[in-house]
Amino acid sequence: MNQPSIKTIKILFAKSGNQCAFPGCKDSIVEDSGTVTGHICHIRARNANGPRYDSKVTVKKSYEYDNLILLCSRHHQIIDKNPLEYRADVLIEMKKIHEEYNGRKELPEDGKFVKLLLNDFKRINITNNTGNIIINSPNAIQTNNLNIKSIKENINILPPPNSIGSDPLLKQRILTLYNKIGQEREKRFPDSGWQVLAKNFKSDFGIKNNKWTIIWTYPIACASSIIDYLEAKYANTIQGRKDKAWSKESYMPPRNILYAKESELLSQLGLTTKSNEVKDMIRNFFGAASHTQLSTNQHWQFVKYLEAFIKNKYD
Numbered sequence: 001m002n003q004p005s006i007k008t009i010k011i012l013f014a015k016s017g018n019q020c021a022f023p024g025c026k027d028s029i030v031e032d033s034g035t036v037t038g039h040i041c042h043i044r045a046r047n048a049n050g051p052r053y054d055s056k057v058t059v060k061k062s063y064e065y066d067n068l069i070l071l072c073s074r075h076h077q078i079i080d081k082n083p084l085e086y087r088a089d090v091l092i093e094m095k096k097i098h099e100e101y102n103g104r105k106e107l108p109e110d111g112k113f114v115k116l117l118l119n120d121f122k123r124i125n126i127t128n129n130t131g132n133i134i135i136n137s138p139n140a141i142q143t144n145n146l147n148i149k150s151i152k153e154n155i156n157i158l159p160p161p162n163s164i165g166s167d168p169l170l171k172q173r174i175l176t177l178y179n180k181i182g183q184e185r186e187k188r189f190p191d192s193g194w195q196v197l198a199k200n201f202k203s204d205f206g207i208k209n210n211k212w213t214i215i216w217t218y219p220i221a222c223a224s225s226i227i228d229y230l231e232a233k234y235a236n237t238i239q240g241r242k243d244k245a246w247s248k249e250s251y252m253p254p255r256n257i258l259y260a261k262e263s264e265l266l267s268q269l270g271l272t273t274k275s276n277e278v279k280d281m282i283r284n285f286f287g288a289a290s291h292t293q294l295s296t297n298q299h300w301q302f303v304k305y306l307e308a309f310i311k312n313k314y315d
């Protein structure tokens with residue numbers, strides 16, 4: 001057996017609610033149209049070169065429910081490229097929490113999606129590190145001897161203690177701000193928006209011969225000046241000016257904007273609107289069982305509360 005059983009994937013798929021298990025990600029694993037956009041990922045690798053290698057994992061175990069997690073392709077890459085941050089125990093916890101909130105019973109129509117997902121998994125299946133490769137595609141390649149030119153290994157360096165990079169929330173806050181500015185710039189200058197942002201950032205912070213992300217190694221004490229700098233840059237973008245209008249007391253945004261803003265703020269805290277913590281807050285603040293019971297005004301107050309909370313956390 002060098003693939004998970006249909007039964008295993010059926011259970012995994014239903015418990016995932018057809019959604020990527022990465023916190024805050026709402027991407028489907030298989031689209032309604034049948035396009036496979038997610039992956040069956042191993043939590044622990046059996047191959048010594050794989051991420052999260054564990055010598056105790058047998059072939060059989062490696063394809064069992066406990067060792068598999070469904071993620072969108074983007075988050076699959078992210079976890080595999082950062083195995084120190086996304087250790088096996090982190091992924092197990094991530095999967096458990098996700099299943100608690102998104103899991104559902106198996107449905108008859110799942111069968112079709114599960115087959116597509118498994119076919120995708122089998123399409124490229126490197127069975128061991130001696131070069132056995134089977135590509136199950138219309139023009140199938142099957143061989144025992146295929147030399148793949150070695151790929152440059154990813155080297156992961158742990159952020160130094162008390163650096164910005166060692167605080168995931170702080171890092172996320174800076175990255176979110178930076179990306180918001182980049183996206184706004186890109187709208188106006190599609191070719192150069194991101195480049196100019198990085199160039200200016202580096203020159204304003206005296207960074208030479210390094211990417212701007214070298215700031216992850218800077219001490220946490222530097223974070224507030226970086227955040228102030230980025231916030232000022234953002235305030236100058238078109239969206240930034242709109243946001244300023246938004247923060248005026250008299251402005252009451254429509255409900256869909258409130259939901260979007262709430263999700264964005266919660267994602268900075270590693271939460272989603274479905275998180276238990278959020279349900280608890282809504283119950284404690286307003287005595288409401290869910291978002292749908294909130295008036296627009298209450299929802300607005302809640303979003304303002306989150307905004308202030310995140311601001312106070314690091315200012």
Ligand SMILES: [Zn+2]
Binds near residue numbers: 026
């Ligand atoms: Zn995802």
